[in-house]
Amino acid sequence: TQLLxxxxxxxxxxxxxxxxxxxNSSSVFSSLQWYxxxxxxxxxxxxxxxxxxxxxxxxxxxxxxxxxxxxxSLHITAAQPxxxxxxxxxxxxxxxxxxxxxxxxxxxxxxx
Amino acid sequence: xxxxxxxxKHLITATGQRVTLRCSPRSGDLSVYWYQQSLDQGLQFLIHxxxxxxxxxxxxxxxxxxxxxxxxHSELNLSSLELGDSALYFCxxxxxxxxxxxxxxxxxxxTVL
Numbered sequence: 051t052q053l054l055x056x057x058x059x060x061x062x063x064x065x066x067x068x069x070x071x072x073x074n075s076s077s078v079f080s081s082l083q084w085y086x087x088x089x090x091x092x093x094x095x096x097x098x099x100x101x102x103x104x105x106x107x108x109x110x111x112x113x114x115x116x117x118x119x120x121x122x123s124l125h126i127t128a129a130q131p132x133x134x135x136x137x138x139x140x141x142x143x144x145x146x147x148x149x150x151x152x153x154x155x156x157x158x159x160x161x162x
Numbered sequence: 163x164x165x166x167x168x169x170x171k172h173l174i175t176a177t178g179q180r181v182t183l184r185c186s187p188r189s190g191d192l193s194v195y196w197y198q199q200s201l202d203q204g205l206q207f208l209i210h211x212x213x214x215x216x217x218x219x220x221x222x223x224x225x226x227x228x229x230x231x232x233x234x235h236s237e238l239n240l241s242s243l244e245l246g247d248s249a250l251y252f253c254x255x256x257x258x259x260x261x262x263x264x265x266x267x268x269x270x271x272x273t274v275l
Contacts, residue, residue, distance in 0.1 A: 092166075092266025148212070149210065154203070
């Protein structure tokens with residue numbers, strides 16, 4: 051059972067376009083992180099959100115944690131070819147479960 | 163360089179065989195996580211160790227087992243291999259038991275023929 055569903059699964063856009071990736075769950079997460087993975091490498095952390103409703107910005111990337119801490123979104127403004135990669139949300143359910151699960155992934159391709 | 167080392171990087175073996183994947187976490191990190199990634203999909207959580215003790219199990223098959231040694235390195239043992247076990251296996255480490263950034267190794271690509 052995949053507890054973190056991401057949408058869309060695939061996204062191919064032109065350079066300069068905006069996009070939003072969603073990460074949804076029916077479970078509450080104590081914190082949520084976004085990672086980006088490039089081919090042949092392990093995922094690398096982009097951001098951590100902890101508080102419901104929290105918004106964080108990283109240059110052209112804006113991350114939001116849902117008020118109920120069950121969902122999150124990643125918005126990219128004016129996408130560039132360097133943004134191409136696999137975007138993964140990941141969450142810790144807390145409460146002593148010690149499981150750290152990843153979403154289904156969104157593969158983004160930005161065309162020049 | 164994340165500081166997490168995984169060996170081997172590539173492994174080709176036959177069905178029915180057994181392999182061991184090794185992970186050395188970042189210096190000072192007590193938590194080690196193992197994940198399986200198939201065909202550029204998301205990562206499936208397998209197991210989590212903290213300071214030598216198993217803390218959580220995910221979708222890990224009974225044919226698979228893992229352990230974390232006193233020096234904090236970890237091994238993932240895969241036995242009675244099947245074609246469907248072909249995947250990238252990632253190890254990640256972090257300092258705390260349930261918080262903080264995960265640092266990933268480059269993965270071990272297993273091909274079962």
